[in-house]
Every structure is written in structure tokens, then in C-alpha cells.
Amino acid sequence: MAGVSTPERAGRPRPSVTRPVPPKPAPAAAPATPRLATEALTAWYGGSTGVRNVSVAFRENTVTALIGPSGCGKSTLLRALNRMHELVPGTRVEGQVLLDGHDIYGDGINPVQVRRRIGMVFQRPTPFPTMSIAQNVAAGLAVGRRLSADDRDAVVERALRRAALWDEVKDRLRDSPLDLSGGQQQRLCIARTVAPEPEVILLDEPTASLDPAGTAHIEELVQELKREFTVVIVTHNMQQAARVSDTTAFFYLGELIEVGATTTMFTTPTKPQTEAYITGRFG
Amino acid sequence: MTPRRVLRTVVGSLMTGATYGTALLAILPLAAILAMLIVKGAGSLNWDFFVKSAVPLGESGGGFAHAIVGTLIIVALACAVGLPVGVATGIFLAEFGGGRIGFGIRFVADILNGIPSIVIGVFAWSWVVRPMGHFSAVAGGFALAVILVPIVARTTEEMVRLVPNSLREAALALGYPRWRTSLQVVLRTAAAGIVTGCLVAVARVAGETAPLLFTALGNDFFSTRLLAPMAALPLQIYRYAEGPYDDWHRQAWAGALVLILLVLALSLVARAVVRGRRQHA
Numbered sequence: 001m002a003g004v005s006t007p008e009r010a011g012r013p014r015p016s017v018t019r020p021v022p023p024k025p026a027p028a029a030a031p032a033t034p035r036l037a038t039e040a041l042t043a044w045y046g047g048s049t050g051v052r053n054v055s056v057a058f059r060e061n062t063v064t065a066l067i068g069p070s071g072c073g074k075s076t077l078l079r080a081l082n083r084m085h086e087l088v089p090g091t092r093v094e095g096q097v098l099l100d101g102h103d104i105y106g107d108g109i110n111p112v113q114v115r116r117r118i119g120m121v122f123q124r125p126t127p128f129p130t131m132s133i134a135q136n137v138a139a140g141l142a143v144g145r146r147l148s149a150d151d152r153d154a155v156v157e158r159a160l161r162r163a164a165l166w167d168e169v170k171d172r173l174r175d176s177p178l179d180l181s182g183g184q185q186q187r188l189c190i191a192r193t194v195a196p197e198p199e200v201i202l203l204d205e206p207t208a209s210l211d212p213a214g215t216a217h218i219e220e221l222v223q224e225l226k227r228e229f230t231v232v233i234v235t236h237n238m239q240q241a242a243r244v245s246d247t248t249a250f251f252y253l254g255e256l257i258e259v260g261a262t263t264t265m266f267t268t269p270t271k272p273q274t275e276a277y278i279t280g281r282f283g
Numbered sequence: 284m285t286p287r288r289v290l291r292t293v294v295g296s297l298m299t300g301a302t303y304g305t306a307l308l309a310i311l312p313l314a315a316i317l318a319m320l321i322v323k324g325a326g327s328l329n330w331d332f333f334v335k336s337a338v339p340l341g342e343s344g345g346g347f348a349h350a351i352v353g354t355l356i357i358v359a360l361a362c363a364v365g366l367p368v369g370v371a372t373g374i375f376l377a378e379f380g381g382g383r384i385g386f387g388i389r390f391v392a393d394i395l396n397g398i399p400s401i402v403i404g405v406f407a408w409s410w411v412v413r414p415m416g417h418f419s420a421v422a423g424g425f426a427l428a429v430i431l432v433p434i435v436a437r438t439t440e441e442m443v444r445l446v447p448n449s450l451r452e453a454a455l456a457l458g459y460p461r462w463r464t465s466l467q468v469v470l471r472t473a474a475a476g477i478v479t480g481c482l483v484a485v486a487r488v489a490g491e492t493a494p495l496l497f498t499a500l501g502n503d504f505f506s507t508r509l510l511a512p513m514a515a516l517p518l519q520i521y522r523y524a525e526g527p528y529d530d531w532h533r534q535a536w537a538g539a540l541v542l543i544l545l546v547l548a549l550s551l552v553a554r555a556v557v558r559g560r561r562q563h564a
Contacts, residue, residue: 084456089381116458126453130471140457192457 041095050076065245082118119193125185127177163191183214324540350519360424365431373439404494420513423499438480492517
């Protein structure tokens with residue numbers, strides 16, 4: 001990925017990171033089928049509504065950014081997409097989440113199986129401290145089918161390469177993941193999420209706890225990930241949304257205000273609230 | 284230096300001195316006990332002490348082999364029952380003990396923790412010794428297990444609670460079922476702390492005397508039969524210290540030293556385990 005500053009970037013807010021940003025392909029130019037979609041999804045969070053009546057589609061091989069002020073429900077929506085939301089006591093979900101056309105909240109659907117197909121990376125890196133780097137990457141495989149040691153090593157290497165971490169850790173796969181930097185730990189978590197070959201990857205503010213260099217790494221990685229996966233990223237950094245996403249969805253007070261191609265959203269949004277938020281007048 | 288600065292320096296050194304003083308005061312008893320045991324007991328420690336059992340009255344010599352082995356057996360029995368039950372209870376309390384049942388169990392465990400150990404001995408006597416009709420090592424192990432369970436349960440709970448929720452979520456998001464998350468991620472992460480807690484608890488019950496008085500009873504002969512009375516270090520120390528012979532007294536001192544060293548060794552192992560965890564953390 002050669003990073004070149006394109007002329008069209010000049011008019012947009014400069015990213016806080018001083019590094020070349022990969023050019024974005026024409027967003028949503030090739031309308032792919034939606035891999036994941038919500039239908040009138042409402043999610044409650046201990047009495048109050050986190051997300052209200054949201055219908056949105058996430059297309060295959062694209063990055064969709066969910067933006068909006070704190071408490072707008074973007075994280076709640078993300079956690080409802082792989083049934084992590086219901087793990088917190090007092091939560092409830094109504095409506096549908098369709099993965100390849102099937103409702104993951106349907107009768108007889110096991111949430112554990114859903115989570116194997118829709119992976120998730122969290123705000124803070126969460127490597128398992130008692131496992132080695134290699135064991136961490138393979139952690140998600142252990143629950144699936146049994147693999148021979150050679151196959152397992154191959155999967156670990158492939159996942160680490162896809163997370164752009166292989167060259168940094170190949171000589172210390174047996175070491176503790178806690179010796180890695182925060183950014184490396186987060187890429188390790190991405191490798192762990194990628195290893196079992198999910199269909200969708202959800203990223204919940206993946207760079208919130210990282211320094212600029214770590215953030216740059218993850219953003220580059222997101223561009224790589226969308227070649228193979230459907231990616232949904234929650235971010236409260238609008239420059240980040242502009243840099244990494246093809247489609248942007250703006251949420252406010254639990255409702256989906258506007259969704260569209262990222263370039264359109266950041267240049268000519270149709271709703272006044274979107275424009276106000278993007279130009280920094282609130283949020 | 285201004286006067287205020289001088290005052291500050293003086294008060295500062297005084298307070299520092301006071302903290303050193305109280306710290307010394309706190310470790311003084313331990314140092315005194317150890318010193319006295321070494322002075323009075325080390326002289327009677329010899330090979331015979333570890334390999335020979337008690338000798339009949341009138342003969343000199345003999346040792347504590349039967350008591351050392353007895354303590355090891357009784358403590359092993361207590362661990363076999365108490366540690367699994369305690370650890371499992373602790374995991375239950377930490378992972379699923381939010382409701383009324385959890386509250387109840389926690390309450391009972393705290394009360395059990397505060398019951399004097401002699402009462403536990405009486406309890407074990409009426410539940411194990413009386414139905415069986417005789418004293419036994421099993422009854423002693425049972426009494427010690429009853430003491431062990433609440434300590435181990437509460438420390439395990441604390442350790443499991445220290446595991447950040449984000450690790451649980453990370454495992455669940457990878458498609459781990461709940462029980463695998465508890466066992467392979469939460470328990471593994473808390474393992475070092477749980478092992479430490481268990482060793483400290485075992486060290487505590489190894490020195491208990493009162494619960495063994497009515498249960499294991501004690502025995503002057505070397506015995507490994509679980510259903511018969513068995514000697515134990517604290518019991519043997521008690522008996523010999525009460526007795527009228529100088530030879531017994533000397534051996535009691537030596538036994539006390541061995542008991543302390545045993546407990547010290549367990550604590551050192553616990554420390555080493557913790558240090559192992561720190562290096563990883």
C-alpha cells in the first residue's frame with residue numbers, strides 16, 4: 001500500500017497523524033451485496049434505549065464507520081451485531097440482524113456460533129495474559145475443529161501476517177503478549193480475531209488507547225482487512241472515519257440520522273445535524 | 284533554610300523514624316519466636332528425630348517421624364477434600380454469585396471463617412468420630428478441611444474477581460461458550476493467585492492443634508492407617524510440652540521448629556508462585 005497524498009484530500013481536515021495516508025478507492029462504487037444488515041433494530045440498555053429502530057446494511061468488502069457523539073448508541077449497535085450486547089444483565093434487543101439473510105436473533109440460533117462468524121476487537125487490547133503470542137492467535141481455533149500442530153502454526157503465521165505483525169514477533173512466538181507494545185497487542189488481537197476466518201469483523205474504537213504510530217498501523221490494517229472481510233468500525237475520531245471508511249453512518253441519540261458514502265457524508269451531508277456534527281459544532 | 288523548612292524536615296524525619304519503629308515492633312515477635320525455637324530446638328534436631336518414632340517411657344532418644352508423616356497425611360486428606368470444594372465455591376461466587384444464593388454462601392463462609400477451631404473439632408467429632416466409633420486420621424482431615432473451605436473459597440473469589448471483564452468479553456467474542464471462558468481464560472489467568480491463596484490456607488491449617496484433639500487424637504507409634512488414630516506435629520508438641528521429662532521438652536522444641544519451618548517453606552513456595560505471575564504481568 002503506497003501512501004500518497006491525493007489532491008482531493010487537501011480540502012478535508014488534516015489527520016492528526018503525520019504520515020502518508022493510503023488513497024481511498026471510489027467509495028461504494030461497486031455495490032456489493034450486504035453481508036450484514038439490521039432491520040428495525042432496537043436495543044435497550046438497562047431501561048433506557050441505546051439504539052432505536054435502526055435499519056442499516058453493511059456491504060461485503062467495505063468498511064463502514066459508525067460515528068456520532070458519546071452515548072449515541074454506536075457501540076450498543078456494534079455489540080448487538082454479534083450478540084455481545086445481551087451479555088450485560090438488563091439488556092434487551094428487538095428487531096432483526098441479518099447475516100447472509102438469516103436472522104442471528106432467530107429461534108434456535110446459538111449466540112456462540114454467531115460470534116464465531118462475526119469477530120470483534122475492543123477498545124483496549126485484550127491479549128490473554130497466560131497464553132503465549134502464538135497461543136493467543138490460535139485461541140479462537142481451539143473452539144473449532146481440531147488442527148494438527150503444523151496446520152496450526154501455518155494458521156498462526158497467516159493470521160499474524162494479515163495483521164501486519166509477523167515480522168515483529170516471528171522470533172518470539174512463545175513469549176508473553178504482555179511484552180508487546182499497546183499497538184502490537186491490538187494487532188495481535190486483530191490476528192486472533194482473523195485466525196478463525198470470520199465473515200464480519202467489528203472494531204469498537206480500536207485505536208482509542210493507542211499512540212499516533214499505533215493508530216496509523218491499525219488504520220492501514222483496516223484497509224487490508226476489507227479485502228477479505230466485511231468491516232464495521234466505531235470511532236469517535238471523524239478524521240479516522242474519513243480516512244478508513246467507504247460508508248459512514250451518523251448516529252444521534254440512538255437513532256440513525258444519515259448513512260451514505262463517506263465522501264458524500266463529509267462533503268455534502270443532507271441532514272443539518274450531520275453537517276453540524278461533522279463540522280464540529282457539537283459532539 | 285527558613286524555620287518552616289527546618290520544622291518540616293524535622294517532622295518528616297520523625298515520622299519516618301516512627302514508621303520504621305512500628306515496622307520493627309511488628310516483626311519483633313516473629314523474630315523472637317524463630318530465635319527462641321532455634322536456640323532451644325536446633326540442638327535436638329538430628330537424623331534420629333526425622334526417622335525414628337517415639338520411644339517407650341524410660342528409654343532416651345526417639346524422634347518425631349510418626350508425627351511429621353502424620354501431619355503430612357492429615358493435611359493431604361484435608362487438601363484432597365477442602366481445596367477442590369473451596370476453589371469451586373470461590374469460582375461460583377465470583378462468576379455466578381451475584382444473586383441471593385451467592386449472598387447466602389458468602390455470609391456462611393464468613394461466619395465459618397470466624398468460628399474458633401476447637402468448635403470445628405467438636406463438630407467433626409460428633410459428625411465423624413462418633414458415628415465411626417473411634418478416632419481416626421480421616422476425622423482429623425475432615426476437621427481441617429472444614430477450616431480450609433471458607434478461607435480458600437473467599438481468596439479464590441477475590442482472585443477470580445481480579446480478572447478484568449474485558450478478558451471474559453474477548454473470549455466470548457471469539458466464540459467461547461461460557462464454561463470454557465470460565466475455565467480456560469478466567470481460571471487460567473487467576474491460577475497463580477489461587478495457588479498462592481491455597482498454600483497460605485494450607486500453611487495455616489497445618490499448624491492447627493485444637494481440631495485434631497478430638498479427631499486424629501494422636502499416636503505414639505508410626506501409623507499410616509487412615510481409619511486409626513494418627514500422630515500430628517502440633518499434637519505431639521502439645522503432649523511432650525505438657526509431659527514431665529526434660530527429654531520430651533527438648534523434643535517438643537525441636538518439633539515446634541520443624542513445624543515453623545514447614546509453614547515457612549509453604550509460604551516461600553507461595554511467594555515464588557506470585558513472583559512467577561508478576562514476571563508475566
